Amino acid sequence: MTDEVPAVTYPSGIPRPVFEPPASVPELLVLTGMSGAGRTKVAAVLADLGWYVVDNLPPHLLSGLVSAHVAGDAQRRLAAVVDVRGGEFFQDLDPVVDELETQGVPVRVLFLDASDASLVRRFEEARRPHPLQGEGTILEGIARERDKVAAVRDRADLVIDTSALNVHQLRDVVTAEVADEVPELQINVLSFGFKNGLPTDADFVADVRFLDNPHWQPELRPLTGLDAAVRDHVLASDGAAEFIDGYSSVIHDALRHYRAHDKHSVTIAVGCTGGRHRSVAIAEALGAALRERGHQVRTTHRDRPLS
Incomplete structure (x- = not known):
């Protein structure tokens, strides 16, 4: 009788089978950070650079995403946007990343940040509420989000402060960090x-x-x-x-x-x-x-x- 494959249980209580990667696994970039700090723009930059980008993915699905990507187009690097829109599942991100790394999956966490003043201005210009604002103010929503993402920010491999960056400067910073080469015009x-x-x-x-x-x-x-x-x-x-x-x-x-x-x-x-x-x-x-x-x-x- 063979032993059953052990399961990893994340804080949300969702068990996932251990992923055993093949010899060659694409790099996984986890793109996260503060709402309004530029995740949508950076995701578009990554896509333009040839990355396979998945938006708003619950962390506990990352191992399955890597496995499916390996079976498909493993030559393209893989990026997943993970943020507080995932609700309680966002808290799974730390243990999921730890587990992937122990299984041999190369993972980098890119965290986008910005000052409170910059985030408030962007939400006001866009005329939309902060996802954690509820019945309160935009600033209160930002404060709640900072509490939720603090641990992820601390463990991030790269933190980019977008407060003073326009969209073109942000693209240049991201390209310099992640691109093997800049595509020709x-x-x-x-x-x-x-x-x-x-x-x-x-x-x-x-x-x-x-x-x-x-x-x-x-x-x-x-x-x-x-x-x-x-x-x-x-x-x-x-x-x-x-x-x-x-x-x-x-x-x-x-x-x-x-x-x-x-x-x-x-x-x-x-x-x-x-x-x-x-x-x-x-x-x-x-x-x-x-x-x-x-x-x-x-x-x-x-x-x-x-x-």
């Missing part, structure tokens, strides 16, 4: 025809209808800007080289500041009349110029006819 240079309307997702729009139009050359009309004859015709047009050099320089300077404003992708739209000749050739040339400046770029052509 995704740049798409898109050709289009004005007669078919502006692209709805364009961040920059360039009009190249000032260039000589291959449409009026009978031998070029059935071709597109991806064909060498059309490309050479467009790039030899008066002003084409100057436009590509000047516009790529302006775009390069702008892109250097995009990360500071929490932008992850940018679409640069290049338009001509029909989106077939000039815009296609210039979009390809602009993409090449930006690659030479160190950017990762893809080019797409919205209105070019399929071959």
Whole structure:
């Protein structure tokens, strides 16, 4: 007769079977802290960095989450947002983290904090009550929460005070702490025809209808800007080289500041009349110029006819 698997009972009285992790287990980041300190923003940052993020998870389900993640996509790092919204289950967090660590699961606890004044201001600006406010004031709710999270804050691996941080600064701090590498800005240079309307997702729009139009050359009309004859015709047009050099320089300077404003992708739209000749050739040339400046770029052509 085999021995039964021992069970771990947490303070809430909910027994969970002991989780035995395989040789390779993804890192688990427990994101917690004061309500209003920025958990939602940080969870979004983690997701953008490729983490698998689960929000508002009762602590006693963490071992099951790790087990299921290992069986699925164990290459992605795992983050769980745990906070006082879980009610009495929040008190389970300390023993659950201890148990996971004894079982070989690498766990880090990230605690977000802020001054009482900052938290009160944020709740008032958002026009919503503190989750522990009840019939009292926001400040009373904050005080109750501080009592509940004190032990977790003390054992946290990293505490970030967000009082003086805007959303962009908070993202930078978190990225510096948890990212293996910062994802590249995704740049798409898109050709289009004005007669078919502006692209709805364009961040920059360039009009190249000032260039000589291959449409009026009978031998070029059935071709597109991806064909060498059309490309050479467009790039030899008066002003084409100057436009590509000047516009790529302006775009390069702008892109250097995009990360500071929490932008992850940018679409640069290049338009001509029909989106077939000039815009296609210039979009390809602009993409090449930006690659030479160190950017990762893809080019797409919205209105070019399929071959």
